[in-house]
Amino acid sequence: MRGQGGSLPLKQRRPGRFGPDTPAPQIYPRSDDVTDPLALTFAETDLDAIAAQKGRIAVVLDPDGGLSVVARRVNKLTRGALTRLTEAAGFADKKAGEVITLAWPQGLAAEALDVVLLPRRAETALLRKTGGKLAKLLGADGMLVLAGNLNLPGELALGMMLRAYAYDAQKTEKATPNGPVQVMCARPDVDVAALQAIASGVFFTRDLINAPANVLTTTRFADQLAELSHLGIEIEVLSEDRLRDLGMGALLAVGQGSDSPSSVVVMQWRGGTGDDAPLALVGKGVVFDTGGISLKGAAGMEDMTMDMGGAGTVAGTMKALALRKAAANVVGLVGIVENMPSGSAVRPGDVVTTMKGDTVEVINTDAEGRLVLCDVMWYAQERFHPKAMIDLATLTGACIVALGHENAGVFSNSDPLCNAFLKAATAEGEGAWRLPMGQGYDDALKSRIADMKNVGGRPGGAIVAAQYLRRFVRDETPWIHLDIAGVASLKGETATAPAGATGWGVMALNRLVKDGFEG
Helix, strand or coil, X not given: CCCHHHCCCHHHCCCCCCCCCCCCCCCCCCCCCCCCCCCEEEEECCHHHCCCCCCEEXXXXXXXXXXXXXXXXXXXXXXCHHHHHHHCCCHHHCCCCCEEEEECCCCCCCCEXXXXXXXXXXXXXXXXXXXXXHHCCCCCCCEEEEEECCCCHHHHHHHHHHHCCCCCCCCCCCCCCCCCEEEEECCCCCCHHHHHHHHHHHHHHHHHHHCCCCCCCHHHHHHHHHXXXXXXXXXXXXXXXXXXXXXXXXXXXXXXXXXXXXXXXXEEEECCCCCXXXXXEEEEEEEEECCCCCCCCCCCHHHHHHCCHHHHHHHHHHHHHHHCCCCCEEEEEEEEEEECCCCCCCCCCCEEECCCCCEEECCCCCCCHHHHHHHHHHHHHHHHCCCXXXXXXXXXXXXXXXXXXXXXXXXXXXXXXXXXXXXXXXXXXXXXXXXXXXXXXXXCCCCCCCCEECCCCCCCHHHHHHHHHHCCCCCCCCEEEEECCCCCEECCCECCECCEECCCCHHHHHHHHHHHCCC
């Protein structure tokens, strides 16, 4: 029997320099480390505390150069540094959102004074982007942010929290932890717990997506989700035997070529009334996707550790909802598999039977995500009769071709639900764009020997994939499909995330629940 990655388990290894009392080295790192958000507090402005503050101080300054009461105190302590800055040539060309650093400012114990150019009523997107810039300046001694009368100081702080993330779980040398951040402002009654809940959910998603496949195995993924039970989420892990009993032949076909067991994890948050039907969130959890027998090219295959991004987003959203005690019933369901080529792998031309009872001719084993989702979606409707259902998946490269890395693809059978989600995504700055559906795309799925094929050719690939999933949505169920292939993980950094997993979708779904499913 092979261990992870094809290596022999430790107990079968030949003896070496490690004696019976010497523990063997950890061959595979674990993914237990959870990235926690910044230590953040809000307080009323204390002008007398500024001079002795160590670390860094950030002071908000209006782009027109006018000095607030707080800025005037800083200006006095630094013997006119802010006045000299605002009167210097070129200051008039500075834009809102820029940060100008004055190192070792005279009159302050701080090592740096970061001058943040923001109007009092700055919009959310600008505040978060600027907060991301401040986060990149953080160090071990932390930062005092003098936000003055800034209208939405919590949004500036959330931007800092989201950007102050680093995935170093697999590195022997860890990043130096950031020191605490205190925001002094005119209105310090900010719900810090809500901000931390959002950041914790986003970070959980990022941690899961960033983890390599020999760390986040199918078993370990299920185990990590089970640990959410301490937040009050009810967890069930459906084993392969249970999935067979349920008739999930499509999902099981995807994982049958791997030594790692497949499962479905059900996460229930009961924050609403007891008899209220839940919102169902369904995620694709392919921990590694080789393409199966329809093997992918070698270039970039290492990125396929992120093919469980849909399940990761569902998990992060459930964590955020539980942490903030959302007053809604929400159930998250994720299908966890690994798609590998082997003697037992599903083959092109095979026909599998879904839980719904429909048969599918597998034309391309690399179109596996829809096979996973269709069974979990049907199970979600059979068991929970949800008031609405949203599935998320890194489903198609075609969606990246269509929308790049700026927007997720949105497909829906319900204009009200879709519009509500798009509104939530826009409010949170998470790009999303609705794409069409129609019978012409559905016709591409016709099969000669089965009820349908799992692919329909290259034209409109993302839409055809959505049409496949639509066949497993009951007419009475409002539904959205989110193709997050282009937004779940990026090669470069964004304003509020370093390169790698973004955590896209957690904030939009959290807002959707808050605005449309609570109360």
